[in-house]
Every structure is written in structure tokens, then in C-alpha cells.
Amino acid sequence: MFWTVVIVVIVGIIYAGGFGPIFEVASDGGRLIFANVNPSMLERETLWGVLIGGFCYWLSFNSVHQSMVQRYLALSTLRKARQSILVFTSSIAFFIIVLCIGGLLTYQAYAKCDPISAKLIDQDDQMFPIYVMQTVGNLPGLPGLFVAGVFGAALSSMSTVLNSTALVILEDIVKNLLKIDLSPKAANHLVRASVFILGAIGLALSFLFQYLEGILSVGVSLTGLASSAQFGIFTLGILFPWTNSIGALTGGIIGYLMAAWIVFGVQISTLMDLIVRDKLPLDVSECPFNVTLPEPREQPDINPIFLISYHWTNPIGVCTTLLVGAI
Template identity: 40%
Template sequence: MIRPISLGGLKAVVWTDVVQTFSMFGALVLVAVKGTIDLGGSDVVFRSAWETGRLERPNFDINPTTRHTLWSQLIGGFVYWLQTNAVSQNMIQRYLSLPSVKAGRRALWIFVFGVCLLMALCSYCGLLIYATYQNCDPLTTKLAKAKDQLLPLFVMDILGELPGLPGLFVAGVFSAALSSLSTCLNSMSAVILEDFVKPYVKKPLSPLAINWIMRSVVVGVGALCAALVFVVEKMGTVLQLTMSLEAITNGPLLGTFTLGILIPWVESRSALTGGIVGVLFMSWLSLKAQYAVATGAITYPHKQMSVEECSYEFDRSALNATVTSSVAAEDIFPLFRVCYMWYTFLGAAVTILVSLACTLVYGRNDPKTVAPDLLAGFVRRYVYGGEGEEASGSGCNSNGKEVKARLNNSAGSCNHDEILKESQL
């Protein structure tokens, strides 16, 4: 995967994503259909889940430490996906590679539909696994040593006798991982080139030098990601770990963009200070909370499982075993118990609040020195009035002279061809 990305750039990433998406959906659909047929129909799956409390009504608890409430899913989930679709370098790079805003919107709607379908398939497969093992829990019997092993075990049980199909599932699983990894590697190489290399070189880089720099970054970051696999496997469930660690940068990044779009009175030093504080705060919160989960200091209640109908022998002494932690539950700092779904929201909120507080030290920025097309519509109308509407969409840079020229002449244009060329390197 690292070699194609380093050689092919964004085009290679897009085409590999297409192939991997079909592999991923194909594997999930195959498992869902075959498992449902073996179990006797989808009504068996949903009836089993409902009767044993696996399907629940929404939890309206406003306590942020309660795991997976309606509010954490709606508000926290909305902020998380807002950052992913509106601010993330991975998505912005793809928007810029499209020929028009209309094409970008169409691609975004397709992405939203695909994500919703993927989540529905994953949720159904989870219910299917429970219905299959509800009277012989593999985790209790230690047939599976971690929750992430349940799906592979289920696949081998239902597809093991069909040559090639377990391999298809493995390809789908790897496709899901490699699709995200390829996107991040390509975006990371572009960010490092534009923000950490070009500003500090005296002469313009040649195309050959740019290619070598981006390829080196892809190889280096890819090797680091591969090495971190040995750390991640000891840090708890992948979903919570991913969302928790992503929030370290995603929250402050969303907060910084929100400041730029909605609060132009905050100047750059205040925004930078807020971003740094946001990253430090979220690093402390995410890493400490995840460490507490990994060591067993923070645990979450599990629904009761049964082993009454197991057809194989296992060590029953494990049924009465208890897991102890060196840290007492009451010694855990309350903030570490906040549901991970709130982390991106917290990171953005801390960044915005600290940045606003820093305006008392650094002073306020003149909002009219900000390009109108960088502001939200209602903010632009408030700051510029009618002139802002005429000037919006007419330029790229945000220095005061260009803004003034655009307000006077309504002239200027973005070099989209140059942006597209750089995004495809």
C-alpha cells in the first residue's frame, strides 16, 4: 500500500479506495446474508436482540459521563462528523480535486449514504453475531480473547467450509483499514510539504524534489503506523481508541476553523494559543482516559451472557474470575469518565474559549482585514454589509490590501488549477 501511494499520488489513492470499498461492502454483505440464512431469518436476529435488551430505547440522560446517550450520539456525533467532512485535510483535498462545487456536493452526499449503509451493515452483523452466540459466549469461554476477534470467528464458523470465502472476508477487512490509511498517508505528505517544507526553503522546489519529499514522508509515516500496531492492540477496543486519539487534533482543528469562519475578531496569535492549549488539554484527557480503560481502572457494565449451550469444553474456573486494578475506581479523575463521543466537541470548545480569552491579552483583530469569502454568510453581511456580498467568492488570499482592492473593484480570482495540481501530487 505504501509503494502505490508514494508513486501514484492522489489518483492512486482514489482508485484504490474504489476497489477497497467494493471489497469491504462485498465482504459485509456476504457475511450478513449467509449468517441470516443459517440462523433462520432476520426476524430471529431482531427478536433475540430485543428480548435480551440488546436493542434499547434512547437514553435521555444528560450526564456526559454516561456512555452512549441520545445527546452524545446526536451532538457529539454531529461535531465529530462535521470535523471529518468540513475541516479534515483528507476530505478537503478531495473536494479541491473535483471540477466544481456541485461535483463536491454530489460526492459528499454519496459519501454520507455510503457511511450510513456501512454503519447499518456493521450494526446488523453485530446483532447477528450475538444471536448466533447468545447461549455460548466465545469471550466468556476464551475461544475469542478480544471483542475484535468475534467477527473473524463468526466468519470461520459460517464460511469455513466454503473455499475462498473466508479469504474474501479477510480482503474486505484489510480493505477497510488500508482505505483509511492510504487517505491519511497521502494527505499527511501534502500537509508536510506545504506547511513544513516550502515555507522554509529559499528557492522553489523542483518537481523531482517535491516527489521525493512526498514519497519519503509516505514511507516514513507508513512505517511508523505499522510499528504502532503493536501498541494499539493493547489499548482497548479500536473504535473508542480511534475516536479518542483523533480528538487530540480534530477538536482544536475544528475550533480554529470555527474561529476563522464565525469570529473574525480573534487574531492569529489568540487562535494559535487556543489551538496549542486545546491540543495539550485533549492529549492529557484522551491519553489518561484511554490508559485508565486499558488498565481496567475504568470499566463499563456488560450485559449478561450465557454459556449453557456450549458444545465444547472450556475452563469454567474463568467464570468466577475477577479482574482487579491497581487504581481504585473512586480515585479516577471525573473528567476521564466523560464519554469519548464528546471529545471532539470538548477540544473545539476549549480552543474557542481560550482563544476568546486571549483577545484580552493580544487585542482584537479588525474583521474587515479578513477576506469576505472566508467568512460565513451572516458574518460577512454583518461585517461588510452589501460590499461583502459583492466581493465574496472573488479571491483566495486574506491580506488587508487584497481585501480592500476587491471591495473597491470586485475583482480577483482563485487559481483553482494550481490548487488541483498540488492536490494531485
């Protein structure tokens, strides 16, 4: 996936005529906003949300998430584990920059004809795929490379998550909590059955994504939710030596429930069409057919906590865990 997107972006930059036209169109359309310092947590994208929320998200994900810890433990020395974190962090930073450029390329291609308003696609998540197919997809092999990269990334991530979750079920629940001693053959069958069941559940839930807020926000929210309480408990033990197991457990549960309330409340509100997100201006002046932009809607009266940006899900869970656990 990494090199697939890099290749698509490089080809897109060449087709666009370099960085100059890309940034010029983005600037004219008001897409280059670097200094939105609005402190409100209700605004979806702000400097503070990206910096603070992103820092907490990646710190908790890299430090305590089961799939990452399993990778560290697979290395032979602590030095190699530290080097892997450095390589991963540097690669992620570079990849995010590449993705941002890919977003600007997509905007440049559709600056005068928004595909969603023109009913060419239904969701924001389809913007980059349609860009690949309509703009650089004429190159032989590039669409196939893009599809292979997407499926490769999905299979790689899913295999890691399923494997690590199955091991948690075996080691932490069956052996430690239930005190069941399994033979190697029975343990192997249990892990395989767990992977199959979890995979089936994941496949079934994937059909819900078309009704949710968006893959990026949902993915960040759920991953941040999963690691927030864990990271909060570990941080609690490091910073607050007077806390005990009851405080850590209580703080972790309440922190997790707090973050889960926000995450699932946002998604349910989205399903019920109760959330109206502010969007930057769109243009359909050069669409090949008549397109009418939808009338702007007013935000219905709902609990403001369900309007909190997805960037803050992880910090809220961590801070709640620390506060309750320390008390």
C-alpha cells in the same frame, strides 16, 4: 470492505432465519436500547453521546480533515464536491446500519456462549471475525473475501492518510514554514521518504492496539482529536468575527491539548488496568465446556475525566477551541 460486510451480513441474515429471530434474541438479551438518555458524559454509550458526539465527529471529519479536503480538491467543480459529500454521508449512514445488524448477528450466534469468557478470543475486536469463520465461513470464498475486504479497507485508508500527511509536510512545513525551495526531484524524494517513515511508525504503533481500549473507540478518539482543533478554528472564524490570529492559534493549541489529555489519559489508564467498563449481562450456559464468568470489579479511584466516553472527545476539543479563541 463496504460490499464485503454487506455480503457477510446478508448471508448471516439468511442463516439466522430472517430479522425476527435476530431481534428477538437481541431483545431478550437487553441489547436493543434506543432511549438511554442519561446526560452523564461518563457513560460509554448514550443517546446524547451518539447524536451530539457523532454529529460533531462526522461534521469536523468531512469539513476540515486533510484526507477529505484533498479528495474534494481533486474534483473539477464545486458541484461535484458537494455531490461527493452527499454520496459519502449517505453511504456511511447505510454502512453503520449494516454494521449494527452485523453486531446483532454476532450476538445471536454467541448469546449463550460468550467467546471472550470462554477464552476463544481475547478482545471484543475479534468478535466479528470469529463469527465470519465459525458461522458463514463454510461458504467457499467468503472467508477470503472478508480478509480481502479488511486489508483493502486498511490499505485504502492508510494510502490516503500517508499521502495527505506527506503533502502537508512538503507544502506547509518545508515550503511555507521553513521557506525551503525544493526542486521537483527533491520534493518527490521528500514525499516518498515521509510516506515510508510515517508508514513504519504506523506499523510499529499497530502492535499497541492489542493493549488499548478497542479499535473503534481508539480510532474515533484519535480521528476526532486530529480534526477537533482544526474544526474549532474554522468555526471560530465563521461565528466570531472579532477573534484574531493569536486567539485562533491559542484556542486551537489549548483545544488540541485538552482533547489529547483525555484521549491519551484514557489509553494509559486502560494499559494500567484502571478503567472498568460497565458491560451488559453475558451468558455462558451453552458453552461446550465449563466456563466461569469473571467476578465483577469495582472502578478504581482515578480522575473522572479519564472515564469520559470516546464520543465526547471531539466536541470537547471543539468547544475548548471556541471558548478560548473567542475570549
